[in-house]
Structure formats: structure tokens, C-alpha cells
Amino acid sequence: MAQYKMHLLVCGGTGCRASQSEEIIKNLNTEIKNLGLENDAQVVTTGCFGFCEKGPIVKIVPDNTFYTQVKPEDCEEIVREHILKGRKVTRLLYEDPETHKHVEDSKHMGFYQKQLRIALRNCGFIDPENIDEYIARDGYAAIAKIFESMTPQQAIDEIKKSGLRGRGGGGFPTGLKWEIASKNSADQKYVVCNADEGDPGAFMDRSILEGDPHSVIEAMAICGYCIGATKGLVYIRAEYPLAIKRLQTAIKQAREYGLLGNDIMDSGFDFDIELKYGAGAFVCGEETSLIHSMEGLRGEPTVKPPFPAEKGYKGKPTNVNNVETFANVPVIYLKGADWYNKIGTEKSKGTKVFALAGKINNVGLIEVPMGITLREVIFEIGGGIKNGKKFKAVQTGGPSGGCLTEKHLDTPIDFDNLIASGSMMGSGGMIVMDEDDCMVSMAKFYLEFTVEESCGKCAPCRIGNKRLHEILEKICAGKGTEDDLEYLENLSKVIKDTSLCGLGQTSPNPVLSTLENFYDEYLSHVKERRCIAGSCKALKLYTIISDKCTGCTACTRACPVGAITGEKRQPHVIDADKCIRCGACYDKCKFTAIHVQ
């Protein structure tokens, strides 16, 4: 086996691949070959590094040099300078936005300093298509340890002791879930991995499956051993082709190594995994809907109880966990529940992966210990707000979460605090908004998503969300009334109170949290017909400053609806009723005589 001096880790995640990382890998290999460095340096295609803002990423180990936004044509220089001569290519290093200095290695980058990577431990480090690399990182050692020294109940107890809670959104204690499934006796039980990641902007599950599929496979087998299930199913959306491919490769390799199949590691325990593809419905992330979809039925929820642990896939006891939850499991056994439960807050242990998006400098995927504050996440890891704008709010928990504001910035993030603040953990989406974002429009945007994704089974979600959306549209169009605000609140509360599944029970959150935190903004929409952020088109008022207007008639000619009138060389006027707020006059005027309010 070759002993390489250096490894060039290239991100092979979906994002970086879209920015030509495959080309980069090819070029790096060609250059290494050209220079005869095949025995010294190895190029490894890894999973996501998380710093997607600056992709494609090439990281050199052991010195942890972190090259960002690498282009295929940079490869020659990287190999010649760095690998051959040991000189870093400074221009490709990450530049600190504050000091404007290049950061020599990833350990000193603000983005990584506060992170603690457990679920993402292997992402960006190993080749996900090579089982040996996973094994080299203690892969499958957890299950071996369990087979050797633990009964299923002891293994469940370890997870209970760790305090691990479901990372899919609900935060249900994982150990307890396993225990319930283990106690229901049946001739067949199932372990299901929920890889139906549906929150817009969230991609932690995809990244884990693309970057470290074996950790999920190992955890599912452990879960199977604990609850007495011999069959595992991964419900994955068909629009994750790379994750599917890597998972398929990993399953194949695990079977070849005897880590899946009959009598795993001579333990007498049989376990195998099958993939089930989802068509991309948000509601199928809800476990009963997911199970129905897997059964070939319409993807819609049913009333719980019965819970899947009693009556799940094909009517058999089924344990459903999310990808990220599973990715935590092997580490807990390797390092111990006591190690794990020291991380995080009192009721939320361990770490959480967040997908940072929106008006933030460092868009990407991060993993942080529970209890970290929003301020640390947004301003330290996330590098603050884009273009020096002012922070306004952050939406956590995806489309059914809520907006948190300045006053929540120092709240430690965990399951319970987020709920107490009117939002939720969800699967870990975090969308940052700045002063230019209208909060009514934001609520409208999220409702548009939930209206689209409602399955239609229960009336409050099917019709209520549609009505919420219509009222928000009305407010944004400048036609809202104060009565509408009252009805919005009542309707939102009723939808939450009466909906069948988690989708409807949370979909009004963006409305309720913006009503609570940004009521003034709603009021100014309905009372003054004004959008403070200036983003609601219908509420813009275009007027002509007569002192500045020269009567050149340029605006009259630009106006597509004939809303501007006036004599030549005399100040013109805009008829607000006719004006469609297209901004053509504003763009055309050479004398800044058009005023937008």
C-alpha cells in the first residue's frame, strides 16, 4: 500500500460538482502524473466540506491548507507549487472578510473554529465510495463493539443515556423510540431511514449520504439489532441521484464485506437494506406519510396513535429515524454516552447541523454544539450579513419554522428554546434576512410553499393555508385591513390546533412569529399602505419632484401605461391609480426627479 505524503481532498458533493469539481479532480490527477508524483500525493473525492459559499473546495492534508473557489485551470499551479515545491498558492486561500488576510489553514477559519463535527465527522475527509476509508476512521467498530459486549437492551440504554433526540424536526428521544419498537413483538420489524429531506435550502441529509453513507448504514444495522429488525429501508428522494448512487455503492460494499446480509460478523444477526424512492413531496417527510408512500399508497399522513413503532410499514413495528440522527449513532458507542451527553444543553445533547442560507456571508453547512447562540452562528461562523447590511431576522426550522429577531440572538439554540421563542429546530434550515426583506412577504413566501406541499387530506391545512396565503397576498397588494390581521391570527391558531399532521400544525408559524415580532410592519402595510423594507411592489408610490423635473418627457415615453402626463418643459405628474409600479420612469429619468416611497 502506498504511503502518500499528501492528500488532496476535493469536494465531490452536489454543489461543488456543479462547479466543475470533477474537472478539477481530473486535472489534479493529470498534473500529478505529469510530474511523477503518483506515489507522493493522492487525490481523494470526498463529501461536502460545508463551506459551499466558496466552493469548489480543495483541501490539502496534512497541513490543512484550504483552497476556495478553485477552477480547473488552477490545478496545475496547485500541484506544481504546493505539492512539488511546498509553497501555498496564496491567491486561492480563504480571505478573512474582516482582516482581509489570507488564512493559512482551515483550523483558523472563522467558519470552522466554532464547529464541532460529529454527524459530519467524515464529510470532506474520506472517500465515500471506499469502504476502507470509512473503516480506517473506526467505521463498523461500533457495531462490532455492540455484538461483542452488548445486549440489544444495553445498546438501547446507551442511546437513551446519550440524550440523543431525533434530528428530523420533532426532537423525540431516539433511545425511547427504539425501546418502544423493541418491545412490540412481531414476526417482522423494520428500520427506516428518513432521507426525504424537504425543507427548501436544507441539505444536511444529502451531504451526509453523499459524504459518509456507511455511517448511516452502520447505524441502521445497530438499530435493527436493538429493536429486532432484519430489514432496513432508506426512503430517499429521487432528486438526490448522487446520494442514491453513493448509498448503493456503500450497500454493495458492505454486503461484500459481510457487514450487511446474513450473520453479520458471525453475530448471528441478519440485516439488509433496500432503497425506496420518494417523488419529492414535503409531507412524505412525516413518518406516517413516508410509510404510506413506501407502501405505494398516496403520501398522506394518518392519525397517530397508532405510531409506526406499533403499526408501521406493512402494518409491522417500524422505527423511523432521520439521516442525521443515524449519523450520530456510531460515534456514541465509540466514545460513550457520557462523552456525548456532556455536549449541548440540559435537554438537547450533542450537536446539530444547520444549513446557512439567505443574506449571510458564509452560506453553507455547519455543525455546532447545541446551546450555541444565534449570534455565534450568524456573525462568527456565518461571517455576518452580506454587503454590510443590518441583520433583521433569521428563519429557523424551514418553511414551518418561525422568524427570530435581534432579541433572540443570544438565546442558546436547542430544541426547547427554539419552540419557546416561537420557532422550531426543524431539520436545521437557517435563512438569514436583512433590512431589505419585508416580513409580510417572507411569511407569504413560506405559506406559498406549504400551500403547494399540503397533501390535502385535512381541511384546515388544505383550505386554511390557502386562505392564509390569500390574505397575505392581499396585504402585500396594499388591500389589507386591520380585521385581516385579526383573522390571520385566529386562522393561524386554529390551523395549528386542528391540523392532522406536523405540516399543518406548524405551517402558520411564519405568520404567527412575524405577527408577534413585526406587528408594526404588518400595521404599516394595512394602515399606511407602506412597506418599510420597500419590497412590496404594489405599495411603492412613484411621484415626480417638480423642482427637479425639466419636462424632458423621457418618462412619459417610458411609461408603458400612460400614467405620466405634463406639458413639454413643464414639471410632469404621475397618476398613482394608473401607475403599475414598474419603475421604468425611475430608470429613465436623468435628473433624479422620480421619487419612490
Add this chain to the structure above:
Amino acid sequence: MEKINLTIDNINVEVDKGTTIYKAAKKAGIDIPVLCYLNLEHLNIENRPGGCRICVVEVEGRKNLAPSCSTECTQGMVVKTHTLRVLNARKTVLELILSDHPAACLTCSSSGQCDLQDLSQKMGIREIHAVENAKVSTYRKDASPALNRDMDKCIMCRRCETICNDVQTVGALSGINRGFMSVVAPAFEQDLEDSPCTFCGQCVAVCPTGALTPFDDTNRVIRALADPKKTVIVQTAPAVRAALGEEFGMEPGTLVTGKMVAALRTLGFDKVFDTDFAADLTIMEEGTELLGRLTKFLAGDKDVKLPILTSCCPAWVNFFEHNYTDMLDVPSTARSPQQMFGAIAKTYFADMMKVKREDLVVVSVMPCLAKKYECERDEFKVDGNPDVDYSISTRELARLIKAANINFKALPDEDYDNPMGESTGAGVIFGVTGGVIEAAVRTAYELHTGKKLQKIDFEELRGLEGIRMATIDFDGIPINIGIAHQLGNARKLLDGIRSGMYNFHAIEIMACPGGCIGGAGQPLHHGDSNIIRARFDAIYREDAGKPIRKSHENPYIVKLYEEFLGHPMSEKAHHLLHTHYFEKHKI
């Protein structure tokens, strides 16, 4: 059984484990409003998708409201069914449902028997919170010869789906589309006529609104009655007389045969006949066919297919044409009584009356919606002229009677006209599950053995269990008989035959629960098993009261064969009274 104690509105209730809050409340005398929920007691099945959220209640310690129809009681549970929070939620949700429902009650065919309308009244909805430019979900209309679908009125209660899939196993209806645009429809948005739908109409019988309604033939009947050039005759199916009275406030199970005849005469029908006459004729043909096949079978003829299956039920015919295409030669080729009546009426009777075929209009009153489809089948037409022109349901007849200002309850009892009004008790019991085969046995036994039956009542063939089996002694030869009602049970029986599990000589199948007495054209019974039972008893009462109770002893049937048909299974009979089946392709 473990007992659960809980309090509902401060009343202590003890229930069996597994009981829902809704049922526990009912036990305590508290009536929680429901909309999508339907207890189909006669089928032992509940539709409780938990979709409408009208039945929500407050449960202490639970963060959101609980749907009482589908939440099981737990020990020590404290339930409140009418707090302000609950009432506000219920009303808001109902307003939402109404906001996406056409406000066309005045012209809706379900007005007056609409659960949504009733609930709105009960909850005192006087206005719907108006959202400016609120959209209503729309879907194209779908009309078939038997029933209409107007999905704009669908409230996604899923009752039709439960009936179609879980009870009838037809699988024609399921939820499609997402969110606001979701409706119940056949797969790939087909029209019902292109789907595996059998037109049994059970979905119509449970629809809480006007989303699924019967095709209305009453206007065409009125027009025919008003046409002086036409001779209009009517036939009434056996099950109609046992249920029609319910539409006029009479007790379920009241037999109204005589009043019905009087009403039809008052409506202007030139002759009022009885489908039971044709039922007797069916027995002659089907019984002879059975005996023929049986004799050959017992003689060792390998080409003979047994069991013979009855073919009177049009929904059942549709069902096997869709699902058992490999067994199309098994059912009896005998047409249904409705169609035998039509064929004889437009030949024998038309000649007798010296009326031209095209000037004779045959109307049938049926407990059934599939009969509307059946009479439109091409094989039952001569040069485009159907043997039976219009088929109206029991409910449609009630409407005609009401429209004609007839005081039904005050009518005298009148008798059917002859020749096609005379029938036996065997013809009457065609209206219940087990009746057709009992009628066949009464005749086949006597024709086969040449002996008189000692006992006419075959109790072993009667009952309301979904699948029944019995062996009848044909003078030393044991004849195995299977009976199923509801298409789901039919499927079980058929699958058993296909796999060789069962060994029957003859099988009777009816598509609707209870047989024709539970047909989709009957007054709505909302799953009340007492109503079904009352109709069931009424039919056997009518049978017991008949002077002649065996089809082959009907003097007019004997005369019909003498004067016109020759003998059962004759060439003429074959031409007029038998049919063949088609393979219907599913996608």
C-alpha cells in the same frame, strides 16, 4: 376486556379499551358533531380518516385538539367537547370548508339530505369569513350513465374511497392531486366510464354532499309519460317495495307493494308490471342452465364449467368483466330480470298490444344505479332501441310521486297488471342476498328430482353474513352452494375458486351489502343495520304471503313458454333471454 375510565364534559364514562372518544361521548349521551366520519355499522367498518377536523375536542394535557372520531380513550383522560377553543376551531374549520364549496344549495340534488348543509345549520353558520378573491378549487365534471361526479362539491371526506376500495375492492376511486386541488378521482384522472368502476353506486349512497349523485332519469320518464304517441309501461324490482315507504316517513320494512302500484298508475303508466315476473323467468332459464351443466358435470364431462355463477346483478357483471376475465365463461348467460323483462315486453307484449317497438317505452324502477348502466349496454338494444328505455331508482320514484302531489300514504292497495305482473315468492326474494339461489334451488330441485319439495324455505341459504356456504341435498346428490354479497366478499369467494380452495356447484353474488335491499338507489340508510334487517324481513314476509312460491309454477310463465318461447334454453329464449360477457381492459 380491559376497561378505560375517563371523564367527558365532567361525566364519568367507562368504556372498553380501544374505544374512541367519539363513541365514548355517545355512550355518555354527548353528541359530538362529525362530518367525514361514517360508521357503516352493517359492514362493520368505520370511515374515520380524521380529515374534516370537525369532531375535535380538548384533551387535558395535549397541546393540540384531538379528532374524537379517531382518538382512542386512555385511562384517566379528561375531555371537554364544547369549550370556547373547541367551538371556535370547529366553526373556523367549517367556514373554511364552506369557503371552498359552491353555495348552490337551492339547486343541488343533494339539498335536504346533505351532511354539510345539516352541519352548517346545526352550527349556526350565517356568514362565511370572506377572503377577498378567495379561490375555490374546481375540477371537471364527469357524467356516466349511472352517476355523476361534481368534484367541486367534494369535501375530501374519503367515504367513497373507503366504500370503493375497502368494502367493494373495486379500486376505482382514490385521492389525487395535492393540497387545495386534491379531489377523489379514478387513477390517471380517467372518466368513471373508462375506469374499473362497476357503477354499484355505493359511493353515492355515502357521499355527504352533492359531489357524487345518481344520474337523474326522472325528466325523461315524465316526458315519455306526457307523449300521447307512446305506450309507457313500468316494472318494479323486488327490493323497491320493501324500502319506498321510508321516503314517505313510513317505518323501515313496511311493504308498500299495493300503494306503489297505485302510485305508478296515478302517474300515468299504461301498464304496471312486476320485475318479479321476469325473475321467475330468469329462474327458468338459469335453473335449466344450472341443471344442464350439473347433469353433464355429474356424468363426467370435462368441458363443463362449474360453479355456475348468477348474473342478475349488473355491478357484479361489470366487476367480473374487469377483474375475472379468465372466468368469463363461468357465469350464467341468463340476462338479468330487468333485461329479460325488457326483451319480452318489446316482443311478446308489444305484439300482444299491437304496439310498435319504438312506440313502447319500458321504464324500470330499481333499487340500483348500475341498472341505469345495464340498460344502456349495446347488447340489450335492437337497432339502437333499448329493451329497457329508462331505469329510475327508488329515490327517483319517490321524487316523481311527490312531484305529482300524490298522497302516497293515503293510496289504496292495487294489483299489478297482467300478464307480466304475476309473480311467485321465488321472484320476490331476488331482492335479498341468498334469494336468487334459493329461488333457483326451489325450481331446480323439483325439475331435477321430479319430486315436490317438502319444505320451501331454505333457511340455510338466508342471512346477512358476507360469505355463506351451504350444501343442499338434491335427492342424494349434495349440491354445494356459495353466497356472497358486497364485491369485496365476492372477490374473496372468486379468488378461492380460482385457487381451487372452494368446490361449489353454484354461487350467487350480489354487489351491494344485503343484496338489492341495500342498493345505492334505495332510500339512504347511513349504515344503519336495523334498516337493512327490516327490509330483509319484509322481503321474506312478502314471499311467505304469496300463494305460489316456485317460479316454474307461475301460470303466466308457463303460458309464455307455451305461446312464445317454446321451452327454456330454446333458440328463441337464447336469443332474447341470454347474453355474453366482455373482457374489459384496465390500464
